[in-house]
Amino acid sequence: MAVNIILLGPPGAGKGTQARRLVEERGLVQLSTGDMLREARSSGTEMGQRVAEVMDRGQLVTDEIVIGLIREKIEAGQGEGFIFDGFPRTLPQADALDALMAETGSQIDAVIEMRVDDEALVDRVSGRYTCGNCGEVYHDKTRPTKVEGTCDVCGSTDLRRRPDDNEDALKTRLLEYYKKTSPLIGYYYCKGNLRPVDGLAEIEAVAEAMAAAIDGEAASPAGQRTA
Numbered sequence: 001m002a003v004n005i006i007l008l009g010p011p012g013a014g015k016g017t018q019a020r021r022l023v024e025e026r027g028l029v030q031l032s033t034g035d036m037l038r039e040a041r042s043s044g045t046e047m048g049q050r051v052a053e054v055m056d057r058g059q060l061v062t063d064e065i066v067i068g069l070i071r072e073k074i075e076a077g078q079g080e081g082f083i084f085d086g087f088p089r090t091l092p093q094a095d096a097l098d099a100l101m102a103e104t105g106s107q108i109d110a111v112i113e114m115r116v117d118d119e120a121l122v123d124r125v126s127g128r129y130t131c132g133n134c135g136e137v138y139h140d141k142t143r144p145t146k147v148e149g150t151c152d153v154c155g156s157t158d159l160r161r162r163p164d165d166n167e168d169a170l171k172t173r174l175l176e177y178y179k180k181t182s183p184l185i186g187y188y189y190c191k192g193n194l195r196p197v198d199g200l201a202e203i204e205a206v207a208e209a210m211a212a213a214i215d216g217e218a219a220s221p222a223g224q225r226t227a
């Protein structure tokens, strides 16, 4: 049966890294609105140009645009299910997603809340770079490429840093998260499908806690923050 999962958490919580694992391990389709918007801006469409400035400042793009992007993908079919990475980010987006799911006779099965301390986010985000070819995520200090300048996975030398991965933009992104996205934690808690996971644990431990959360067991104590 198809399973649909939302990854909820501040910028730098590790949503993208874990989403990529779920794609590999479970055959889910990753729907990252951030990736879709970056693709739109690099293809030079009118919409892409409009959103580029907003993204670089660290603000949220309008609900109308991102809901339109997600709608297209959902209507295109779901295979083993979707993993929503960076969407929804506002209550109107969450409502729109519920409506889209209902239209296609599906539902959200789990909302994984990735908890990370704010101080850790600055470090994580400011050292981050990704492979422009395969999307693998690296970090200057904690996970550099084995050979400098070359992706471990696909061998590409097209390694990129995001323009919004700097301290100023991150502050705005965090503020946007607390103002507009964090209310979704209460929203999904009330719906009964919120599963908190400690995003500060090692990548493997986070993946294990997420697997337990998705498969309906209580997440292991190692994967839950008690503080």
Ligand code: AMP
Binding pocket: 011, 033, 034, 035, 037, 054, 055, 056, 058, 059, 060, 061, 062, 063, 066, 085, 086, 087, 088, 089, 093, 164, 173
């Ligand atoms: P991300 O790659 O998820 O960190 O997203 C990068 C940027 O894209 C965000 O800072 C926003 O400007 C924009 N963005 C991505 N997803 C959304 C969304 N669901 N709603 C509004 N803006 C978004």
